[in-house]
Amino acid sequence: MTTELGRIMQDVADNAGMRVPSGLYARARRARRRRLTALAAATTLLIAGTLALPVWRPSPPAPAEPGIDQLPTVLVSPPAGTAALGDAPLPRALALYVTADQFLPGENSPLTVVGSDDRYRSYDRPEWTFASATTNTILLSPDGRYLLMARWGSGDDTRSRLLDITTGDVRTLDTGAPLTWSPDGALAALVHYDGDGTGDDPVGGQVTVVSMPAGRELWQVPLTPLPGVFRELRAALSPDGSMLAVQQRGEVTAYHRGGTVAWRAQVAGQLAGRAAWTPDGRRLLLSDAQGRLLPLDAASGAAMATMRGVEGFQRVGREMTPLVDVVGWRGETALAIVGNQRLYELSDPPRVLMTAPDTVYELDVATARVGAQPRVPGVADPGPPPPFRLPGWAVALAAVAVIALLSRRRFRHVVRDWLRGV
Template structure:
């Protein structure tokens, strides 16, 4: 090669544009790293929104008309681990059953007590947290159509709509009874009469659900025990409630219509105490020196015993609570099985709240007392951890019982939180290894580019 040729080549090389290989590779790596990190952040934001917004959204996803196919499940079980809350999606819709207890999966962290709800037409299980010491059917009440649940909180009575997930508040210390059409609620307040709270009186009131009208019922004696629950007549125009041994019947205007005393070991039978035709009141009575309970009818105007009821007695229970009447004339009752470890003797006189307290009860069943039958018929069973239960009036009146298949395994919240934890840890790992990840992506890009050039 001549000197002149070498000079020409050098001159041409100097004039040729230089490609900034290192700078371009570095810029590409930075862009790739930014894209990957943005994708991780977007994924984390998406999962957080899924967990926090979707479970507590407000739009309804269940048609209230589904309650038309409501039926009583023949068995219930504990809610699954990580069960959805009643405010989560998909909504549970109207419920057939509420249940509660103080053991097993009905206990949450920090001594939280859950109340379980079972869907009206299928085995959808949800939970709610009304606070400690709130048994279903006593301090947590299901509305007649199964759509609403009422319980007491620090600010008054809380009512949740199981179809929409929305809540509302009413003034009052705690719910006592729903009216048949669900438009009114009887609430109970305790008023201290001295600064130490040693003397008090109980005030019962009928409150409309919109809070616009409140009717205080006749005075309750000081420090009296108010039998629970009270019972509305089927037409919703009369209310019967028990204070001590006295039963009082009032109208919606709060005017006293009748009052009389029951003999010992007789109690207003429950929220279904009025017969289906509204003619009679029902009381539950314990046979002397036994744990056998039976139902009998009273004239609501005089308290005199009416015609006898041809219904079987219930044996070996702490007490029974009348839920309502089926279309065949059967009385559906909750039977409370005695806890063998309880210090109380249930063949002796006890207050009704002692007979239904968690410490006294081993388990519950729902029984049908059919006219002319020799023995009660079990229509719903529950595991021993379930100690209290409530059933929607509409389900009882329909007379339908369905074969249940309670869900097992784990619930929706378990999977949401598991997915969130996996993505968070994945995001942390991706961030810590972001440099290596960017170089790995760049290496793959270079290999693909070289492979493309080789094929060309």
């Protein structure tokens, strides 16, 4: 029975009249090659897109609404795993500091940025340098949105890096390196040296007042050529931006807007920070080595009665910066960073508003829209974990491996059988 059935089925097959079309196998091979070519093209496009598109970042937070933030009474060392500012920007910085254990001249020096709600971020600046030996390497705008840092190449190549805290983006201002902000943050003073300002040959230059954050040049004043002109240079803009005081060693020159000289005076102290002019513009403050504030008459440069400072305080960090660095005002009361580590309200008696870790080498704070009463901070928030980033070379290698495997028949059969559940 079985033999007979097999013979009948064979006869049916022989008489069915079916023919294999000519070139069927050749067409199948061509189709296979086309599929592999299409797969390779798609993979190449995927790799190119991965390499060409910018790295994913979370959307930056909305700018801070007009309002008041409270400074923390204490800053702490950044927690382990603190997010980079570029990965998790902040609406503004309330404080920013660099610590001595991070401070290696000639090397990168990471910064710690502290925002509202105890949010901590890190920023790895590309270089360590400053505009002059008597200025800090970090200059935070009064509103806490921007950070100026010097970018100094060889010779007279002095520029500024402007970091936007709200995005983590950096752009370059070519006019010069940063000396100071105006008290309202609308202006900045940048210095350019006509040669190597650190050398022993007399070198001059210019201090240029620019609008911020655009960096548009408004007016400039000349520097007196001196050996090592870089070593003792400071500047301060008046509250209304109409005057600029420039100190070269023991001489302060006050300029009217446009560059005309208002007066010159020999002094015994240093210009006391970005808010060295009193809010009414009538006095210009100097800081001496004992922590006192020495006012000059802004109309004539004449010395006036000594003001309250913070005496007996030890300097930490940058030795050539003022012991008392005035950064803002509350009415007639100055706010000052003292010794590079503490923020004081210079009331009677002086009151500590903020304390930084003992290892802090440079400190700067926001002063605009900041409440009078600091708050006790909570636990430091390190921010979100860094986004996963697969390097482009890893994607390319994986794509090459997949293409190579798919070109092998045995591997394709294994995949097919696996998909079929065999």
